[in-house]
Amino acid sequence: MQKTLKKYFAFFTLPTVLAFITVFLIPFVFGVYLSFTKFNTVNDAQWVGFSNYIRAFTEDRDFLNALFFTVKFAIVSVVLINVFAFMLALLLTRKIRGTNVFRTVFFMPDLIGGIVLGYIWQLIINGFLAAFNVDITFSATYGYWGLMILMNWQLIGYMMIIYIAGIQNIPPELIEAAEIDGANSWQVLKSVTVPMVMPSITICTFLTLTNSFKLFDQNLALTAGAPGKESAMLAMDIFNTFYGRQGYEGVGQAKAVVFFIIVALIAYLHLRLTRSKEVEN
Amino acid sequence: MKGFKKLIALTLALASLSSVAVGCSQSGTSSTASASKAPAASTGKASSGEIYYLNFKPEIADVYQKISDAYKQETGVTLKVETAAAGTYEQTLKSAMAKADAPVLFQINGPKGYINWKDYCADLKDTELYKHLTDKTMAVTDGDGVYGIPYVVEGYGIIYNNAIMQKYFALSGAKAKSMDEINNFAKLKEVAEDMTAKKGQLGIKGVFSSTSLKHGEDWRWQTHLANLPVYYEFKDNKIDLKSDATKEVKFQYADNFKNIFDLYLKNSVTVPKMLGSKSVDDSMAEFALGQSAMVQNGNWAWSQISGVDGNVVKESDIKFLPIYTGMKDEEKQSICIGTENFFAINKKAPADQQKLAADFINWLYTSDKGKAFVTNDLKFIAPFDTFKDNEKPTDPLAKEVIRYMSDTKLTNVPWNFTVFPSQTFKDNFGAALLQYAQGTKQWNDVTKQFVEQWKSESGK
Known part of the structure; x- marks a missing residue:
């Protein structure tokens, strides 16, 4: 069996490898190359070395501001989303009536696209703020919490499903044994449930973290960066630099490469950190 | 043996990749070939050819379809109009100009736009249409050259x-x-x-x-x-x-x-x-x-x-x-x-195509049929001396501007x-x-x- 698999390895993986090379690897390498050039149309790139990277950080504070805003957003959203999702998952594994209906309802927001969600929440939030005679563009704090509510609303259901699957996989005898030993429900949660769903926690925190960093559609639809560029996140700043300004295409590309390195680094560190906490089943 | 398999896999991957690349370059040459075929055919009396126009105003995209049909009927020249979505003209132009088959007729938005597209703007000083421009100071000029002709007054x-x-x-x-x-x-x-x-x-x-x-x-x-x-x-x-x-x-x-x-x-x-x-x-x-x-x-x-x-x-x-x-x-x-809409002709396009583009804009603003389109369908106030008083748009705000x-x-x-x-x-x-x-x-x-x-x- 092993041998046959090896024999046909190349044959079966070829389509995927090809697709990976053409739609991911080549554009990626080309993109990195472009970040070292000055170009108007992608055909007439001229090598300029590291100047794009220097310009990205020194010419204005947009990129750093966006980075700071994004980090602030990511930390809070990862905590909030996972806490709420886990609590919901605990609740909905207790065999209360209508569990399935609730699960479906909570999951549904995830099926709606980010742009649509952004506009819907913009209406809701502006409708609410209208009572105070302001709107979401008034302050970056409004935009921040607006995005936070939106992200929570969208992602909690999805993460909840992953947690539910994790909780349902806990062998009942473990919990039973703990209870016989006299553990109260808090101790069961802390010493049995949480360690046992650690793989789900890894996945969920990873997904929420990368999603928060890469957030774009929701940001564009909800605030578009207003006021000024104060609520623009990294992805949006890159988009604006690349498409919004003549002569800044290379700088945008350089920002994108920096962005990639940051996200990859965080994802790697995070995986190493959480993997070590997982227990063998 | 294992190494050999890997080699085969790699070779196969590269081979199919290069075939993709070859495919691309072939289609590239074929499109330039068809483009260069056009002038050969157009040496006859009735010129047949193609003008590729990148339009700025989405609201008039439908009208250009009608104009294109009429122009084809009259001269045999195909007018291919592509319209950029609102607010994306510079982006669209950026990618369109990178193609082998780039737009011949496009537009710049004034002196600043001219600086961005300097390498692509042909001198329009000797075109027929420029001679009809009522107020010559409105054109985008650089030294002696004329690089953008305004086509509407707003x-x-x-x-x-x-x-x-x-x-x-x-x-x-x-x-x-x-x-x-x-x-x-x-x-x-x-x-x-x-x-x-x-x-x-x-x-x-x-x-x-x-x-x-x-x-x-x-x-x-x-x-x-x-x-x-x-x-x-x-x-x-x-x-x-x-x-x-x-x-x-x-x-x-x-x-x-x-x-x-x-x-x-x-x-x-x-x-x-x-x-x-x-x-x-x-x-x-x-x-x-x-x-x-x-x-x-x-x-x-x-x-x-x-x-x-x-x-x-x-x-x-x-x-x-x-x-x-x-x-x-x-x-x-x-x-x-004033206006921020100026016709520009792509200097890098073949000479005969540039001529076709210049002929087209001249037709649009000087012939009776073209003028009718401008006044009644495009509803432009045209800055050219070929338009008489009764050939001006009749909507209330245009009348106010006049x-x-x-x-x-x-x-x-x-x-x-x-x-x-x-x-x-x-x-x-x-x-x-x-x-x-x-x-x-x-x-x-x-x-x-x-x-x-x-x-x-x-x-x-």
């Missing part, structure tokens, strides 16, 4: 609903008795504030439509309104618009800008703090529904106003008022008239915003105006930003 000012104004003039204690009296900022302010006080009697929610300051919807202020102080500054300091002297401004008439901007904000349908989510459509709808008496916009707005469901503004009631800002002698100031243009007592304000340094400058200025409206930014900081960013964006 005007903007304060659009007002005369029915509401007449209602106001009839009230006892009205600050003016007719529109003729409103010919400077002081009077406009007096009337607007009095109208706000009496808005219940007039049945309006505010004198001015919402000052739309949503991101991307703020061009009426950061571009159009800012044109006035900049125009006066350049004029008073006798600055040559084509020189480097435009790379710095003092924004010396910032207070005049503030005058009118404050007036818009304080006498508006919407409270200032809520303006960040208002779009141009919102404010045109307010005007169309009779909720406001005035709105700043251009003659292109008529189709928008008349298209609003429940529009109450009659064609005979819609008029232009110049934008008064409290300048000296502004009684003689007219509305802002009226102001022919009024020799008044001085038109040209569209000097074509020398504004960059889109980023305008966007940042718009964002600052919003923050000013919301009360989170001081006016001094707004003007400081205007001056500083004008300089820094000009340097790039």
Whole structure:
């Protein structure tokens, strides 16, 4: 069996490898190359070395501001989303009536696209703020919490499903044994449930973290960066630099490469950190 | 053995990859081949060929389909029109110009646009159409060469609903008795504030439509309104618009800008703090529904106003008022008239295709059939001497523009915003105006930003 698999390895993986090379690897390498050039149309790139990277950080504070805003957003959203999702998952594994209906309802927001969600929440939030005679563009704090509510609303259901699957996989005898030993429900949660769903926690925190960093559609639809560029996140700043300004295409590309390195680094560190906490089943 | 397998896999992968690459280059050559075939065929009498035009105005995309059909019938030349979605012309042009089969006819938005596309703009000095241009100073020139021919004249000012104004003039204690009296900022302010006080009697929610300051919807202020102080500054300091002297401004008439901007904000349908989510459509709808008496916009707005469901503004009631800002002698100031639409021909396209493009624009603006399209379908006020008085568009705002243009007592304000340094400058200025409206930014900081960013964006 092993041998046959090896024999046909190349044959079966070829389509995927090809697709990976053409739609991911080549554009990626080309993109990195472009970040070292000055170009108007992608055909007439001229090598300029590291100047794009220097310009990205020194010419204005947009990129750093966006980075700071994004980090602030990511930390809070990862905590909030996972806490709420886990609590919901605990609740909905207790065999209360209508569990399935609730699960479906909570999951549904995830099926709606980010742009649509952004506009819907913009209406809701502006409708609410209208009572105070302001709107979401008034302050970056409004935009921040607006995005936070939106992200929570969208992602909690999805993460909840992953947690539910994790909780349902806990062998009942473990919990039973703990209870016989006299553990109260808090101790069961802390010493049995949480360690046992650690793989789900890894996945969920990873997904929420990368999603928060890469957030774009929701940001564009909800605030578009207003006021000024104060609520623009990294992805949006890159988009604006690349498409919004003549002569800044290379700088945008350089920002994108920096962005990639940051996200990859965080994802790697995070995986190493959480993997070590997982227990063998 | 294992190594060998890997080698095979790699070779296979590379082989199929290179076949993709070859496929690409083949299609590339074939398309240039077909393009170069065209001139061979066109050496006959009736020229058959193709003109590839990248159109800027989405609202006239359908009309160009009709024009294309008519032109094909008459000359046998195919006019291929591609239209960029609103607000994406530079992006689309950027990628279209990178293709092997690039647009032959495209457009630039003035001197700044010319600098970006310098390498692609052919000299149009000897074209037939340029000879018909009424006002030669409107063209985009560089040295002796002519690189952009304006193809439409547009005007903007304060659009007002005369029915509401007449209602106001009839009230006892009205600050003016007719529109003729409103010919400077002081009077406009007096009337607007009095109208706000009496808005219940007039049945309006505010004198001015919402000052739309949503991101991307703020061009009426950061571009159009800012044109006035900049125009006066350049004029008073006798600055040559084509020189480097435009790379710095003092924004010396910032207070005049503030005058009118404050007036818009304080006498508006919407409270200032809520303006960040208002779009141009919102404010045109307010005007169309009779909720406001005035709105700043251009003659292109008529189709928008008349298209609003429940529009109450009659064609005979819609008029232009110049934008008064409290300048000296502004009684003689007219509305802002100009264009940011210039035809340019791609220098890098084959010579015969460039000729076809020049022939086409000449046909469109000089032949009877072409002129009919321009007047009746495109509804352009054409800046060429081939158009007689009865060949001008008949919508009410276009008629107003023509009226102001022919009024020799008044001085038109040209569209000097074509020398504004960059889109980023305008966007940042718009964002600052919003923050000013919301009360989170001081006016001094707004003007400081205007001056500083004008300089820094000009340097790039």
